[in-house]
Structure formats: structure tokens, C-alpha cells
């Protein structure tokens with residue numbers, strides 16, 4: 305009776321309508337402004353509350369289940385592929401341990417970067433990320449995808465800038481709202497602890513028994529403008545975004561047709577996405593609000609604004625749609641919107657199917673970063689040994705190089721590296737701090753890390769990047785195919801027509 309629904313208020317009578325409303329007539333729902341709800345109460349639940357009207361005629365969500373292959377008919381196939389995936393993930397871990405970790409440790413990469421690659425990164429479910437300016441419809445889309453619209457636990461959406469929260473949806477066998485502390489204790493998200501309480505206060509978790517959440521975790525990053533005002537200095541927002549971007553399997557940037565001007569916000573996001581363009585999609589959402597004759601112009605404007613900021617050779621993939629159950633506004637190009645929605649859903653499903661390829665790619669990205677770092681330290685070291693005279697003071701010489709790397713051409717040639725996010729470029733300042741913590745002359749040159757019996761760790765790392773990791777993709781594909789063939793022949797033997805959906809759905 306406190307006006308704040310909690311898990312006990314869930315829809316016990318199963319009519320799909322939250323309980324506070326159960327005693328009114330079921331169709332008309334007043335906004336309950338006059339309720340006894342305490343103001344300025346920042347309980348996590350408050351931010352997840354849905355309040356408002358349920359439209360009389362909702363669009364069907366059946367195609368979501370179909371295109372994301374959430375039906376039970378796919379269970380056996382999914383299970384078989386999951387088993388293969390597990391084997392490959394263990395292979396990735398093995399390669400990490402044997403080829404990446406040695407240099408990561410030797411050159412103290414963790415003191416340089418807060419990027420990690422350990423069990424949660426390897427074994428967690430695929431991550432679907434929604435980003436973009438405030439009010440593009442991110443929360444609405446997530447509610448739609450998870451069948452969580454118009455429930456007591458719907459992510460709050462609204463025309464007003466809402467308090468900026470990172471919404472994190474994961475699977476659980478019952479619906480439960482989590483606060484930041486609980487989330488940061490979760491295996492997958494424990495890495496967020498390093499951003500401190502400032503971020504934890506901005507995390508909102510929602511666990512639900514949901515078919516899609518069995519396969520993926522979903523995260524909404526609030527628009528930067530929302531956050532800037534509220535939490536500017538409480539936690540490093542960009543670093544937190546980067547944490548999610550690094551782990552994302554697919555990233556959707558959601559835009560509102562009424563706000564297409566690409567401000568510093570979009571610029572910053574796209575800069576952080578450098579190198580990840582192939583996993584990034586644009587959603588021009590709320591397209592039902594645009595007149596059909598205007599739609600092409602609006603769409604072109606968005607692409608025009610964004611393309612120059614992306615470094616991929618191909619134009620970005622754009623979906624123009626209206627992703628909620630709400631009926632389209634009158635006169636909206638319904639067929640187009642629906643076709644685009646289906647393409648979006650298939651794309652999302654493909655991201656799930658490619659999760660192992662993505663893991664391999666992110667292991668490689670990490671391996672390349674560790675390699676770059678090792679080479680960077682090696683470059684400093686070589687310079688050091690070239691300038692160290694027999695009687696020179698080693699600390700003085702090291703300091704001189706570390707403080708003025710430009711005099712020693714250490715960073716020359718780095719400018720030719722393209723498609724590297726600003727967040728990845730080696731930075732003399734960062735290395736200055738790094739070497740303050742770890743004196744330069746205490747490191748070994750790369751050539752000195754080799755041993756007669758075990759070879760050179762840098763060679764091992766090169767081989768992992770060029771061969772071992774890429775080869776896992778082929779191994780996975782083969783094993784998955786034969787596992788599926790196995791099921792199909794078993795299905796045929798049992799007289800079960802298991803032919804439907806051999807991998808991809810071909811319907812559109």
C-alpha cells in the first residue's frame with residue numbers, strides 16, 4: 305500500500321495489468337499523480353516504474369519470438385550449439401592463459417589500462433547495447449523486445465529527461481529489481497566495481513524470466529546530456545561506456561527523427577566506437593511520427609550527419625522503424641516500418657549466432673593491445689639502452705626519456721595507425737605515470753624474455769593473434785555444423801520433421 309510496487313505486487317491474477325490498477329475498470333488508467341508516493345524518493349524501483357495508459361489495440365509481438373528464434377522448437381538446436389560454444393570458449397581461455405597472459409603480466413599491462421580479459425569477459429552471455437541521446441526510445445525498445453511493456457517492472461520511459469540510469473537486464477527465474485551494489489556483485493558485471501560508488505548509484509538492474517534474456521544481457525546507456533548535468537564528476541562516464549562497448553556484441557545507436565543534429569554527444573560516442581563499426585547499427589526510431597514523404601529526407605540527414613564520423617568503409621546500417629507495441633500513427637508507412645523491424649530483429653538474432661566469433665574477435669583485440677604495450681615498453685627500453693652510457697645515472701636517463709619521449713622519436717609512426725579509438729592510442733602522459741609506478745630499467749627487453757625451451761612469448765602472442773585465435777572460428781563452425789547435422793538426422797530418425805529453420809530463417 306505504499307504505492308511502490310515490489311515483487312509482491314506482481315501480477316498475481318495474471319491479467320497482464322499491474323495490480324494497482326486491478327480494481328479499476330481495466331481499460332482506462334489514470335496517471336496516478338495524486339498517489340501517496342513520497343517525492344524525491346530515489347529507491348531503485350521508482351525509476352523502473354511504468355505509469356500511464358495501455359493503448360487499446362497493441363501490435364502483435366509474435367514475430368519477435370519467431371525471428372529471434374525464442375520458440376521451444378529451437379531448444380534442441382540451441383543446446384547443441386551451446387555445448388560446442390562452451391568448448392571453444394575454453395579454447396579461448398587456454399590461449400589467453402598461454403599466449404596473452406604471460407606478456408600481460410610481464411609488462412604489467414594492468415597498471416597501464418583498466419581493460420581486462422578474464423573469465424567474465426570470456427564466459428558471459430552476449431551483450432546487446434543500446435546507446436544514443438536522451439529520448440530516442442531506448443528504454444521503450446528494450447521493454448518491447450523483452451515483452452516488458454506496461455508492467456510494473458517496465459523500464460521507465462518518458463518525454464521528460466528522466467534520471468539517467470544505466471539499465472541492465474539479465475535473466476533470473478523470477479522478476480527482481482537490483483541496485484548497483486547487487487549488480488556489481490554479479491559475475492558478469494563485477495568489473496564495474498572499479499568505477500566506484502558514483503557509477504553504482506547509476507546502475508539499475510532488472511532480472512526477469514524471459515526467453516531473450518536466457519540468451520543475451522541487455523544494457524541501456526543513458527544519453528550523455530542527461531548524465532552530464534547530474535553526475536558530471538561522480539564517475540568517469542566515458543570509461544564506463546567504454547567498459548560496455550568493449551563487451552558488446554552488437555551496439556544500437558537510437559535516434560529520434562525530431563532530434564537529428566549531431567552534437568558533441570554523438571561525436572563522442574562514435575569516437576569510442578572506432579574499430580567497432582561492424583558491430584554498430586543505427587536505429588531511426590519513432591519513424592511512425594514522420595510523414596512518409598519526409599521519411600527519406602530525414603533518413604538521409606541522419607546518415608549524412610553520422611557517416612563522416614565513422615571510419616568504416618561501408619555506410620552504417622540503418623533501421624527506420626517504430627519499436628514498440630503501440631499502433632503506428634495514422635498514415636505511417638506501416639509496411640516499410642514492419643519490414644525494417646523484421647530486418648532489425650534478424651540482425652539481432654545474427655548477433656546471437658555470431659557470439660563466438662565476437663568473443664574470438666575481442667580476445668584478438670585484447671591480444672593486440674597487450675602486444676602494442678609490450679612493444680611500446682620495448683621501444684622505451686631500447687632507447688634507454690642506446691643512451692645509457694657506462695657511468696650514467698640510470699634513473700636520470702630513464703626520466704629524461706620518459707619525460708621527453710618526443711626527443712627520442714618514440715611516438716613517431718604512431719600517427720599512421722588508423723582506425724584506433726582515441727582511447728587506445730598510446731599516450732606519453734599515460735606512459736609517464738606507468739613508468740613512475742614501474743621503473744623503466746626494471747623491465748626486460750622483449751628479446752631477453754625468450755628462453756631456450758619455451759621460445760619467445762612475443763612470438764607466441766603473434767602466433768595467437770595471426771593463427772590460433774582465427775582458427776578457432778573455423779573449428780567452431782565445423783563443430784557446430786556437425787552437431788546440428790547430428791540433431792537433424794536424429795530428428796528424422798524419430799520421425800520428427802526438424803527441417804524447419806536450418807540455421808537462418810529464410811522468411812521475411
Ligand SMILES: Nc1nc2c(ncn2[C@@H]2O[C@H](COP(=O)(O)OP(=O)(O)O)[C@@H](O)[C@H]2O)c(=O)[nH]1
Pocket residue numbers: 437438439440441442443444445460461462463558589590591592593625626627628
Ligand atoms: N511515436 C513514437 N513515440 C515513441 C516511440 N518509441 C518511444 N516513444 C516515446 O519516446 C519517449 C522517450 O522514450 P524512452 O524509451 O524513454 O527513450 P530513451 O530516453 O532513449 O530511453 C517516450 O515518451 C516514448 O513513449 C515510437 O516508436 N513512436
Ligand SMILES: [Mg+2]
Pocket residue numbers: 442443444460461524
Ligand atoms: Mg531510457
